Structure formats: structure tokens, C-alpha cells
Amino acid sequence: MKLRWNVVAPLALLVVLAGLPLFATEYMLHIGVLVLLAAYLATGWNILGGYAGQHSLGHSLFLGIGAYTSTYLFAQIGLTPWIGMWVGALFAAIVGWFVGYLCFRYGLRGPYFALVTIALAEAMVYLVTNLNALGGAEGLDVRWVGHNPALMQFEGKTAYYYIILIMTALLLFGVQRYSRRRFGYQMIAVRENEDAAEALGVDTLAVRIRALVISAVVTALGGVFFAQYYTYINPRNVFGEGPSVQMLLFAIVGGLGTVWGPAIGAILLVPIAEFARSSLGNTFSGAHLLLYGVVLVLVMLFMPNGIVGLVQTLERRRRGGRA
Amino acid sequence: MSELLQVRNLTKHFGGLAAVQDVSFDVNKGEIVGLIGPNGAGKTTTFSLLTGFLTPTRGTITFAGRRIDNLKPHVICRLGMTRTFQIVQPFPEMTALENVMMGALVHHRNIDEAQRRGRNTLARVGLAHKADTPGRELTLVEQKRLEIGKALATEPQLLLLDEVAAGLREAEVDVILDLVRQLNTEGITLLIVEHLMKVIMNLSQRIVVLDFGQKIAEGSPAEVSANPLVLEAYLGKEED
Ligand SMILES: Nc1ncnc2c1ncn2[C@@H]1O[C@H](COP(=O)(O)OP(=O)(O)O)[C@@H](O)[C@H]1O
Numbered sequence: 001m002k003l004r005w006n007v008v009a010p011l012a013l014l015v016v017l018a019g020l021p022l023f024a025t026e027y028m029l030h031i032g033v034l035v036l037l038a039a040y041l042a043t044g045w046n047i048l049g050g051y052a053g054q055h056s057l058g059h060s061l062f063l064g065i066g067a068y069t070s071t072y073l074f075a076q077i078g079l080t081p082w083i084g085m086w087v088g089a090l091f092a093a094i095v096g097w098f099v100g101y102l103c104f105r106y107g108l109r110g111p112y113f114a115l116v117t118i119a120l121a122e123a124m125v126y127l128v129t130n131l132n133a134l135g136g137a138e139g140l141d142v143r144w145v146g147h148n149p150a151l152m153q154f155e156g157k158t159a160y161y162y163i164i165l166i167m168t169a170l171l172l173f174g175v176q177r178y179s180r181r182r183f184g185y186q187m188i189a190v191r192e193n194e195d196a197a198e199a200l201g202v203d204t205l206a207v208r209i210r211a212l213v214i215s216a217v218v219t220a221l222g223g224v225f226f227a228q229y230y231t232y233i234n235p236r237n238v239f240g241e242g243p244s245v246q247m248l249l250f251a252i253v254g255g256l257g258t259v260w261g262p263a264i265g266a267i268l269l270v271p272i273a274e275f276a277r278s279s280l281g282n283t284f285s286g287a288h289l290l291l292y293g294v295v296l297v298l299v300m301l302f303m304p305n306g307i308v309g310l311v312q313t314l315e316r317r318r319r320g321g322r323a
Numbered sequence: 324m325s326e327l328l329q330v331r332n333l334t335k336h337f338g339g340l341a342a343v344q345d346v347s348f349d350v351n352k353g354e355i356v357g358l359i360g361p362n363g364a365g366k367t368t369t370f371s372l373l374t375g376f377l378t379p380t381r382g383t384i385t386f387a388g389r390r391i392d393n394l395k396p397h398v399i400c401r402l403g404m405t406r407t408f409q410i411v412q413p414f415p416e417m418t419a420l421e422n423v424m425m426g427a428l429v430h431h432r433n434i435d436e437a438q439r440r441g442r443n444t445l446a447r448v449g450l451a452h453k454a455d456t457p458g459r460e461l462t463l464v465e466q467k468r469l470e471i472g473k474a475l476a477t478e479p480q481l482l483l484l485d486e487v488a489a490g491l492r493e494a495e496v497d498v499i500l501d502l503v504r505q506l507n508t509e510g511i512t513l514l515i516v517e518h519l520m521k522v523i524m525n526l527s528q529r530i531v532v533l534d535f536g537q538k539i540a541e542g543s544p545a546e547v548s549a550n551p552l553v554l555e556a557y558l559g560k561e562e563d
Pocket residue numbers: 337340342360361362363364365366367368369
């Protein structure tokens with residue numbers, strides 16, 4: 001059988017990444033977790049933003065719902081995050097469904113949808129900040145109970161690394177698979193031309209809502225991991241604009257609506273940003289944010305289809321400019 | 324009963340403008356019906372009403388015995404009626420094959436099956452050699468053919484063609500004429516809007532004439548072309 005690079009390369013990468021903890025330092029593992037979490041979240045954002053073409057600028061809404069749900073349930077009733085994560089996912093799905101239905105049913109798409117999502121995420125920052133039950137501005141701690149896999153708490157970083165590695169691998173596998181199925185094509189059709197899609201029997205409203213709900217669920221599960229890993233959340237760091245911007249940034253830089261683009265964007269940018277933060281952090285705080293801004297502008301100017309798009313264009317030229 | 328489509332008192336207002344006004348007609352199973360009229364007569368608006376892209380201000384549409392005037396386009400498509408767009412609407416980033424495949428996916432969830440059917444349809448509209456070309460890179464003529472291919476792939480009972488021959492050269496028009504006839508012999512009912520009289524007169528068994536949103540005549544090609552109201556409507560205006 002002929003080896004197919006699009007199967008072999010990801011598997012090889014997975015093997016390498018799975019072996020990393022054998023020789024990596026704790027700091028390297030930390031960077032690995034950050035990269036994988038970013039890749040995971042950007043890939044989840046890309047389902048709605050890249051494939052279905054609806055750019056949410058407030059996806060932290062779902063990150064925060066996941067993080068706060070599992071953390072609150074653990075703090076209040078001791079529910080393990082392994083279950084809490086699905087409760088959070090359910091809440092995110094419900095909220096996603098309502099947001100999607102209200103926006104898309106009443107014609108708020110594109111930039112209007114983007115604005116609604118920002119507004120909702122910002123509203124959550126203020127709402128949660130003023131809710132003492134949720135810790136207010138102080139946020140919530142994930143109380144350390146010692147190494148306890150049943151409660152998703154681990155000594156050291158290795159277990160967290162493997163969890164997010166598996167989550168990311170499963171997500172990428174799912175996107176790879178479903179983007180080549182009916183629903184994947186329907187999302188692209190809706191993005192490319194709504195009227196044409198409707199004329200060909202695509203329920204464009206349902207497709208958009210479904211894409212949003214799936215994306216919301218994925219993001220909420222990422223939020224639970226975020227909370228467990230950092231063991232602390234507050235309204236700004238989960239519902240705020242930071243996570244929202246990063247999700248779309250990595251997706252845009254890597255390539256919207258491609259399977260690997262968002263992950264590639266995260267792999268390239270997160271280490272650079274971390275390096276900037278750790279080396280310049282004292283003298284120049286926010287250096288990594290400036291870097292993100294500059295990269296985004298450059299990518300939009302010079303490679304509007306992201307890294308994957310650029311590679312595809314070069315590949316096509318190499319094969320003799322055939323369309 | 325052989326009526327596939329029943330249109331009664333169909334009316335659409337855009338603000339103060341009555342783009343379509345009290346239009347009634349039928350389309351029978353197996354027919355090719357022409358819908359003609361000067362520019363701005365309301366032909367495209369009628370198509371949009373029939374296929375659910377616009378909601379009628381008044382009037383009813385019955386398709387295959389079922390009221391459809393409040394249904395969305397995708398539902399109407401699944402019931403067996405779809406349209407092409409006068410202004411072509413390809414999926415620009417999808418290949419020609421994927422464009423057509425989108426139509427096939429309505430009734431065939433399996434990608435391989437949809438792709439196989441897409442290939443057949445693509446060959447029928449003469450685009451087999453362009454299967455891997457993105458929609459945006461096709462010429463306008465090719466995009467017009469793609470437009471028919473996409474709609475055809477949904478396996479419609481009733482197909483609405485909006486000026487698919489406009490802007491084509493003589494030989495290309497003949498190809499489309501042959502295709503439409505062929506589709507009709509396969510059992511597809513057609514409602515066609517066309518500016519080119521040659522096409523309409525050639526193909527249609529029956530013609531409905533609109534002017535300023537109202538039906539001013541209906542009949543065989545011979546009857547319609549002898550109708551003084553029709554002559555006036557056309558002579559009174561510039562043809563583009
Ligand atoms: N969406 C719309 N809003 C306002 N007016 C419209 C709209 N669509 C069509 N019209 C107007 O309705 C009339 C009929 O247009 P149309 O159905 O496109 O005519 P035709 O296809 O016969 O050339 C024209 O006067 C046109 O300007």
C-alpha cells in the first residue's frame with residue numbers, strides 16, 4: 001500500500017510527542033502543554049470560524065463556561081472534573097445553541113455575529129465578577145487535594161501533558177474525518193455561498209448552529225483542562241479577550257478552514273511568544289501581545305490563507321501551475 | 324391530476340413596488356414551460372418566490388399537492404424543486420466536482436456515492452475535464468454550466484432555469500438546448516426563464532408572459548408571439 005503522508009506524518013508526530021516526557025524538562029513540558037492547549041482551542045474555534053465561516057471573537061465565553069462549571073461543582077459538591085467537564089460541555093452546548101439560533105435565525109452573521117460574541121463574553125466577565133457565589137473578581141481555586149487521578153489532579157506535568165495531547169489528537173482526528181464527510185462539505189458550502197447552499201438542500205441555519213454547538217463543546221472541555229492545569233481561574237483570564245484572540249490568531253496564521261492550520265499556528269507562535277514573555281517580561285511586559293499583533297498583520301498582508309494556504313499555493317506552482 | 328406546480332394570485336411587494344402581482348399559472352408534469360417578459364418584469368422574483376428565497380406578500384404555491392409558500396429553499400429542494408441563479412452562484416473555493424457533489428449530497432449522504440453521481444452530472448454538463456478546478460477559476464460559460472450541474476445533481480422533479488443561455492455563443496446555446504430537451508425526455512419538468520426568443524420558442528410547450536409583474540398572456544409559442552399585448556410589451560421597451 002502506498003504511504004500517504006497525511007496519515008503517516010500525523011502519526012509520526014504523535015509518536016514523537018508521546019515520547020517527549022521521557023527526556024523533557026518540566027519547563028519543556030509546560031511549553032508543550034501550552035502549545036497543545038492552544039492548538040486544541042484554535043482547532044475547536046476553526047470548526048465554526050474556519051469551516052462554517054462565522055468568526056467568533058468571544059469564544060472565551062465557552063472556555064469560561066467549561067472552566068467555571070467544573071471548578072464550581074468541584075468546590076461545592078466535590079464532583080470530579082471528569083464528570084464536571086461534561087456538565088460544562090452541556091451548558092456550553094445549550095448556550096451555543098441559543099446564541100446560534102438567535103443570531104443566525106435573525107440574520108446576525110459575519111461581523112454582526114462577531115460583535116455579539118464579544119459582547120456576550122464581556123458581559124460574562126462583568127456578570128461573574130459581580131457574582132460572589134462564583135468568587136467574584138477573585139476567581140476560584142481548584143483546591144489541591146494531592147495527587148489524585150480520579151479528581152483530575154496530578155503531581156508534576158506529565159499527566160496533564162498526556163491528557164491535552166490525547167484531547168488534541170482526538171479533536172484533530174475528528175476534524176480530519178468529518179471535514180471530508182457530508183457535514184464538513186455542508187459547512188464549507190454555507191461559508192462559501194449561503195443561497196447556493198440552500199438551493200441545493202442544505203439547511204444553512206441548522207448547519208451553522210450545529211457548527212457553533214460543536215465548537216462550543218470542544219472549547220468548554222478545553223476550559224476544564226485550563227482550570228485543572230492552572231488550578232486557578234478568574235473572570236478575566238477565562239472569559240476575557242485574551243483567550244478569544246489567541247484562538248482565532250493561531251487559526252488565521254495557520255490557515256482558516258484547514259485541518260492542520262490552527263495547530264501549526266499554535267506550534268509556531270506559542271513557543272516564540274513564551275520566549276518573549278519570559279525573556280522580556282520584566283523589562284517589557286506584554287511583549288508577546290505585541291508580537292501577536294505584528295504577526296497577525298503580516299500574515300493578513302502577505303499570506304491571507306495562512307501557512308497552510310501558502311504551502312498549498314507553492315505546491316500547486318511546483319506541479320506546473322495546473323489549476 | 325397532472326399538475327406539478329400550481330401558482331395562485333402570487334404577489335410580491337418590495338416597498339411600494341409590486342414586482343409580482345396576482346400571477347397564476349400551472350406547470351404540468353413532463354412539460355417545459357417558458358416564463359418570459361421584458362427586463363424587470365418579475366421573472367427572477369417569481370423564481371425566488373417559488374423556491375422559497377422570498378416569502379409571498381399574497382398568494383399560494385402548491386407543489387406536488389403540498390402548499391410550499393412558507394417553506395425554506397432547502398426544504399423545497401428536498402421536495403423536488405430547485406433553481407439555478409441568473410447571477411451564477413458557485414462555491415468559489417470548492418472544485419467543480421465538489422460544487423456538483425453538494426447537490427448530490429441532498430439525497431445521498433455517503434461521500435463516495437455523492438462523488439460518483441457528481442462525476443456523472445459533471446460529464447452531462449460538459450465539465451468532466453474541469454472536475455478539479457476551483458469554482459472561482461471557471462470561465463463564466465463554465466460557471467453557467469456548473470449552475471445547471473449543481474441543480475441537476477439534486478435530482479429535481481421540477482427544475483427552474485433562470486437565463487442559463489444568456490451570454491453564451493450560438494454553438495454553446497445549442498448544447499444547452501439539447502441538454503434541456505434531454506433532461507425533459509428523462510422525465511424532469513422544466514420552468515425556464517430566457518431572454519433569447521429562439522431558446523424559449525424552441526423549447527417551450529407553453530409560455531407565460533409577464534410585464535410589470537403581471538401575467539399578460541399565456542399559451543403556445545405561436546399564440547403568444549401573435550398576441551398584441553406581448554408584442555407591445557416587447558416593442559415598447561429596449562431589449563438588452
Ligand atoms: N430584493 C429586491 N428589492 C427591491 N426590488 C427588487 C428586488 N428584487 C427585484 N426587485 C425589483 O423587482 C422588479 C422585478 O425584478 P426581477 O424579478 O429581477 O425581473 P426580471 O427577472 O424579470 O428581469 C424590478 O423592478 C426589480 O428592480
